[in-house]
Every structure is written in C-alpha cells, then in structure tokens.
Amino acid sequence: MTTPSDVFGARSTEAEFPGDGGDTDGGRATPGSSFDYTSIPEGHYDRVAREGSRIRRLWHLSKFERVLDYLPLRSGQSLLDVGCFAGTFLSMAGPARFSRQLGVDVLPAQIAYAREHYGTPFRRFQHVQSITHLRDLHERFDCVTVIEVIEHLTADEIRVLLRHLGRLLVPGGKLVLTTPNYWSAWPILERILNRVGDVNYEEQHITRFTFFDVERQLAEIHPALRSDFELDLKTTTHFVTPFLAGLSFELAHRLSRAVPHSRWRLPFGSLVLAAFTRR
Numbered sequence: 001m002t003t004p005s006d007v008f009g010a011r012s013t014e015a016e017f018p019g020d021g022g023d024t025d026g027g028r029a030t031p032g033s034s035f036d037y038t039s040i041p042e043g044h045y046d047r048v049a050r051e052g053s054r055i056r057r058l059w060h061l062s063k064f065e066r067v068l069d070y071l072p073l074r075s076g077q078s079l080l081d082v083g084c085f086a087g088t089f090l091s092m093a094g095p096a097r098f099s100r101q102l103g104v105d106v107l108p109a110q111i112a113y114a115r116e117h118y119g120t121p122f123r124r125f126q127h128v129q130s131i132t133h134l135r136d137l138h139e140r141f142d143c144v145t146v147i148e149v150i151e152h153l154t155a156d157e158i159r160v161l162l163r164h165l166g167r168l169l170v171p172g173g174k175l176v177l178t179t180p181n182y183w184s185a186w187p188i189l190e191r192i193l194n195r196v197g198d199v200n201y202e203e204q205h206i207t208r209f210t211f212f213d214v215e216r217q218l219a220e221i222h223p224a225l226r227s228d229f230e231l232d233l234k235t236t237t238h239f240v241t242p243f244l245a246g247l248s249f250e251l252a253h254r255l256s257r258a259v260p261h262s263r264w265r266l267p268f269g270s271l272v273l274a275a276f277t278r279r
Contacts, residue, residue, distance in 0.1 A: 141168055141169060181210055
C-alpha cells in the first residue's frame with residue numbers, strides 16, 4: 001500500500017485516533033470518515049520515522065522534538081499520548097523526565113507493536129475502543145499530547161476528547177496538540193497527494209484548522225475550552241527545514257533546532273502547534 005508518507009513523508013505517526021459515539025470496530029473508520037485505518041500495516045509509520053527517506057525521518061523527528069520542547073523539564077512527571085499509534089513519540093520520552101507514560105489508540109495492532117517494541121515498566125500502551133472510552137482511564141497526568149489527531153475527528157468527537165483531557169490533566173498540567181496548518185503549503189501538498197497516492201486526505205482530514213483560527217474553532221466546538229485551559233503558545237513548524245534534509249539530514253536537523261519555537265512566529269509552517277495549561 002502506498003501512503004502519503006511513502007510519496008512525500010508528511011504523514012504523522014500519531015494521526016490515527018478515530019472513533020466515538022459507540023464505535024466498536026477497532027478504529028476501522030470514524031463516523032465522519034470512510035477511511036479504513038486498519039488497512040495501515042502494523043508499525044508502518046514507526047518504520048517510516050526510523051528507516052524512511054531523510055525528509056521523512058526529519059519530518060517526524062523535528063515534530064516530536066518540538067512537542068517535547070513545550071513540555072516541562074521537571075523530573076518524575078506523568079505523560080499521556082492520545083493517538084499514540086505505534087509508540088514512536090513516547091519512545092523519545094526518557095524515564096527520568098517522564099517516569100510514568102501511557103499511550104492510547106483505537107488500533108489494537110498498532111498498540112501490540114508499540115508494546116513489543118517500546119513497552120517498559122514505566123511506559124505502557126493501552127487499546128481503547130473509541131474516544132468515548134477514554135472515560136475508562138482513571139489516572140491523571142502532568143502532561144498530555146495529541147499529535148495530529150484532531151483533524152481526523154468530527155466536531156462532536158473533538159468536544160468529547162477535550163472534555164476528557166480536562167478531566168485527565170492535573171491543575172497546572174500541560175496539553176500540547178498539533179494539526180496541519182491549512183494556511184500554509186499543506187493544502188497544495190494535500191491536493192498533490194490526493195492525486196498521486198492511493199490514500200485520499202479528503203477521506204481522513206475532516207476538520208481543518210489554520211494558525212489563525214485553531215483556538216477560535218476549538219472554543220466554538222468546546223465552549224469550556226477557555227475556562228478549562230489557558231493558551232500558553234501558538235506557533236507553526238515545518239516551514240522549510242524538513243525539505244532541506246534531502247540535501248543533508250544533519251545540517252537540516254541543526255537548522256531545525258537553531259531558532260527556539262518560543263520565538264518563532266511565522267504563521268506559514270505546515271503544522272500548527274498549540275500549548276495549553278490546565279487551569
């Protein structure tokens with residue numbers, strides 16, 4: 001199967017968390033999407049991130065590094081990754097900083113892969129049938145990450161997700177989420193991929209955000225957003241450097257780390273990153 005990641009490498013390893021409203025088919029499709037997520041081979045995007053082309057590898061590495069940048073540097077924290085897929089992101093989260101880690105996803109085959117490759121006494125992976133079944137999680141966490149998930153969900157699903165995240169985060173806890181930026185080159189790339197690939201993003205990306213409207217859209221979907229969370233930072237990433245990896249991975253990686261994204265305000269990167277604090 002050729003995926004968008006095979007064609008270009010813009011595919012997220014964390015993007016599969018479909019299902020809500022009684023979905024019990026193991027993540028086969030969301031109510032608003034016809035895409036069959038179980039068709040993705042077990043561990044496929046982890047292998048893309050580890051062994052793919054230089055552009056693919058830097059795309060994923062840079063994204064995960066940026067998410068980690070916006071989580072506190074304290075030791076002994078707890079971390080929940082919602083939509084963890086094959087566990088690639090959590091594999092980069094060290095035990096000294098995050099001594100309790102949990103990744104959840106609706107795809108049992110990907111959870112099995114994550115457990116086999118990245119499971120440890122401090123890092124667990126758990127299958128949940130749908131977003132609604134986040135209600136079965138009774139732990140609370142210092143940090144929660146949602147990496148390229150919300151664009152795959154309907155507004156109702158996003159509302160359920162945000163409500164659960166408010167419950168799962170401790171007061172003062174950090175939430176970091178990313179999503180494609182439709183005020184960037186991303187829509188052009190998406191149209192190309194829709195034409196040349198056998199996976200159509202129109203079947204997957206059913207709620208679209210831009211740098212300029214992500215907070216407003218989320219607040220309209222979940223009116224309690226602003227009372228539950230304070231927006232700390234909104235920025236973009238993946239403007240140029242992943243593409244330079246085709247010339248030199250090492251140089252492109254150094255460039256990607258040269259400007260702290262706390263100081264990066266250009267709104268045209270391919271991914272939006274928003275960091276919140278639980279009130």
